[in-house]
Amino acid sequence: MPETETAPAPLVLLPEAAAAEVYFAPLALALSSYISPQGIALVRDAFVFGANAHLGQSRQSGEPYISHPLAVAEILAGLHMDEATLVAAILHDVIEDTAVAREEIVLRFGEEVARLVDGVSKLTQIRFKSKAEAQAANFRKMMMAMVEDVRVILIKLADRLHNMRTLGVMRPDKRRRIARETLDIYTPIASRLGLNSLRHELEDMGFAALYPTRYRVLTEAVRKARGNRREVVAGIEDRFMQRFAEEGLRVMIDAREKRPYSIYRKMQQKQLSFKEVFDVFAVRVVVQTVDECYRALGIVHNLYKPLPGRFKDYIAIPKANGYQSLHTILFGPHGIPLEVQLRTHEMHQFAESGIAAHWLYKSSHDQGTVTQARAREWLRDLLEIQQKAGNPQEFLESVKVDLFPDEVYVFTPMGEIIELPRRATVVDFAYAIHTDVGNHSVACKIDRRFAPLSTILENGQTIEIITASGAEPNPNWLSFVVTAKARANIRSFLKNLQEAEAIKLGHRLLSKALEGESSSIETLPPERLQRLLAEYHHDSLSELLREIGLGNRMAPLVARLLVADTPSQGADDRGVASTVAPIIISGTEGLVVDFAKCCHPIPGDSVTGFLSTGRGIVVHRRDCSNAADAGVHPERWLAVTWAAVPSGEYQALIAVHAKNVRGGLARIAASVAETGADIDDVRFDDRDVNLTIITIALRVKDRVHLARVMRRIKQIPDVVKVVRP
Structure with missing residues (x-):
């Protein structure tokens, strides 16, 4: 506890909260195996504080509310999390759901615990336009807290796991919404961090809540298949043990069934029937060393013939979350297909616990692992995506795309392996190398042959990116890139480019409008300009010019407000001063001048312009039917004409x-x-x-x-x- 001038009063469980003591007992038992008595005392203080704070609150099941945070802490105790995480888990709802302030948590339990609690808490003080916007903002807050301290997401995943375990008391529509959110966001995050033990339970409960009929049918199909094959699988285990003993290998063998949601996803993704899913049953072989993994692979391939094309070496090339193992599918007795996974004890520990293994096995794994390195790399990418994302919903969309990688592995010319999601393109590869490489890409070679930047990559290809210092991202790239990093960087560049172009266009539009009022930007009285900026809540002239260039404010109206309190005389039927010269269009204005798809104007056509909100000027032919409707928004139509020598096509x-x-x-x-x-x-x-x-x-x-x-x-x-x- 941090030193303070006045120590807080000792914590005492209120008499009305005494009944909650029964919920603390299982947690205390779980903690006794790895936490010191002083640590357990600190966790108990958090329980007393939380029970008092949540006094009078109940869950929909009727249980005292404190039972939920204690269950969350118990899940984390199973991962051997430290005291600070357990205390934060018990207090994770107090800021959001009670009158307790963050400062009080700092006073009682320290800044570290308060930061973790704050990272998990929702943004309840801000009003949002929609539920989707609120969800996106809360998600971004949580993910950014996770970048600073991964324990935030571990608490949130444990919180979601207990909520899923008690989902039955919810209304059907709320059950489906929570289940969909779990499958869309939380299980992929658990997968990314290698937390497979949590992920499997979340997936199956989410599947059962979202598609109860499909879950029931599939579970029944697995049960029937189990009855036919259990003896066969047991016989295979015996043969494995016998042969491994003959070869002098000490192994641990575990037969298992594939989980219902895993079977369902494979059937969906590959358009398979249940009978065509080969790995409904699997045998896991755990050995001592990496060398023994490959020796064991040779042994099982000698016992049963492998299925061609179904061997995967995730030891040499780990998955995105650091998972390592050898996978092979064998033709077992009676033609029964059987998946075999071979890994070391360390690989098995990290396959189940992922990044949490840092706490679960920290005594012998302080140097970190592939899983930890991959998780940290993903967190760094998250931070970059957050910095480039324009708003919370764009960030959520980007991260969702990034959470479902079906990996493809390609090589740099120097032989470095780059892992990308399935259907990734050359541009995705370029941004995976470095943001500057992506921004300046102009061409590429795939296996020493030139190829388009939009080419979808395949396993084993060698990619060489050709860059040029003056090159810039192309807006068309957004139509084919699939990685969140590439999408966020392209959007960020284009947004900055659009802002610069919008300011230039806004300057031209306002200058033309002021000419009609016999004035100019340079000769405007500074106090009048500042008064208008304050009225529009803009910090600078550049901000006003950008809004004009993007079509969010009308240049003629702004000009009139700047020069006089009343409108100028001599406006034409479109509300634009008749003396205002037309805007010159050269065709090189890029993102703030667009050409209408309804009439396809080209140089030489008689044209007019429409100020479209957020897009700038949209140029139409004068004989276009849409231009004929100018009376609907006369203030948005303006005179435009082609430059003497327009460029481009x-x-x-x-x-x-x-x-x-x-x-x-x-x-x-x-x-x-x-x-x-x-x-x-x-x-x-x-x-x-x-x-x-x-x-x-x-x-x-x-x-x-x-x-x-x-x-x-x-x-x-x-x-x-x-x-x-």
């Missing part, structure tokens, strides 16, 4: 009415290519047996270029007409 649509003849599309495509245009998309609409309308999306430089393409297509004998929709 623009998408245009043409409709080709052609006869149904063999090779017609090929001739049209060849004609387009001859004019230097590129085809993006082709759609067919058969009007009748003889005539087809082919809608082609192509990229051209301007209206003159498009006219040349259309004339060339019209020269094809089978083409009836070419029009622009």
Whole structure:
């Protein structure tokens, strides 16, 4: 306990809370095996403090509320967690559900315990727009606390495990919601941290609550299969023991059934029937050393033939959470498929307890393990994702993507193994190497051959990334990257880029609007500008310009407020001052100028602009049906015109009415290519047996270029007409 000027009064269990003593006894018994009497006394103080704080509160089952935090502490005692974790587990709901303040916990139990309790507590003081936003914000708070101290998530997982064990008293809709959240978020986190003993129980209880009928049917199928195969599996165990003894190997053998949720997921993911799931039954062989793992593998392969293509070496290449083992599937007696897992005692301990093994086995494993290293690496990635995420919901989405890795292993040119989720692309690989490598990627080589950056990677490939100092992330990358790290970094870069572009566009828009008011940004009285910034709750002019550039504020309205208290005269029918010069569009404005997909404007077309909230300017052709509705939001429409020499290529649509003849599309495509245009998309609409309308999306430089393409297509004998929709 920290030193204070005035020591807090001794803790005494209130008479009304005395009945809760019965719930402390199992925890005290569990602690007696590894914690000192002084430590148990500290945990008991936490029990007394918590029981008094929760006095009068009950769970839906009718039990005193303190029974829940004590059960959470008992689960953590099974992992041999330290006193601070156990005290925090007992107090994990007091800040959230009672009148106890954080300062009182600091005074009684120290800053370390208070920090753990605070990390698990929800954000109850902040009002959120929706339940989803609140859940995302609470999740981000918990995960960030976990980055600082992994014990936060261990307390939360134990809390969720006890809640799942007592889920039966909840309403069916609440049961399903909690079960879905458990399967979506908490079991993947347990898996990532290697806490398989907790994960398996959470998965099966979540499965039973979310899909009770499926759980019942699958459990019954396993029960029937067990009756047919138990004797066979027992016979295989005996043969293993006999052969291992002959070879001089001391082993521990454990036969098990695959858990219902694991079978269900395999059936779902691989579209298998129950009979096609090979590893419903498995034998775990635990040996002394890594060398004996491979010797034991040879022995079991000599006893029973292995199933080709089903051997996995997770010792040489561990899973994302550090799990290590050899997996093989054998053809057992009577053709019964049997999974065999071979691992050392240390691998087995960490397979069950994961990162918690640091406390469970710390006396002999102080140097850390693969599991711990992988967990720390994931926590570092979480911190980077959090820093780049725009809001809590984006962070939650990114982490959810990152929690379901079905691994693929590829190599750097130097032979380093990089582990990525299934369907990861070259861009994901680049960001896994380093953020700067991802941001500056321009090309790649896969097994020494050039390949697109969007290529989906396969096991065993060697990837070389080619970078350029001036290169930047492409917005299109977001359509194919799968890792949270890549997605967060690309979004962060684009968001910063968009803000810079939005400020430039906002400056142009406000300057044009002020010209119509015979003023300029430079000549505005500073006090008037500051008054408007205060009214809009902006800290700087740049913030106001960004809002204008993103279409969240109207430049003409801002200009009028800046120069006078009343609107200027001479506004046109769209609410824009008639003397305001049009905005010049060059085609290089990037993220804050977009071209409408309804009419596909190109240089040379007569155009108008619409200020779309959060997107900037959307350019339409003046004859577009959407532009004809300008009266609906006249203040959002503004005059735009093309630069004298616009740059880049623009998408245009043409409709080709052609006869149904063999090779017609090929001739049209060849004609387009001859004019230097590129085809993006082709759609067919058969009007009748003889005539087809082919809608082609192509990229051209301007209206003159498009006219040349259309004339060339019209020269094809089978083409009836070419029009622009």
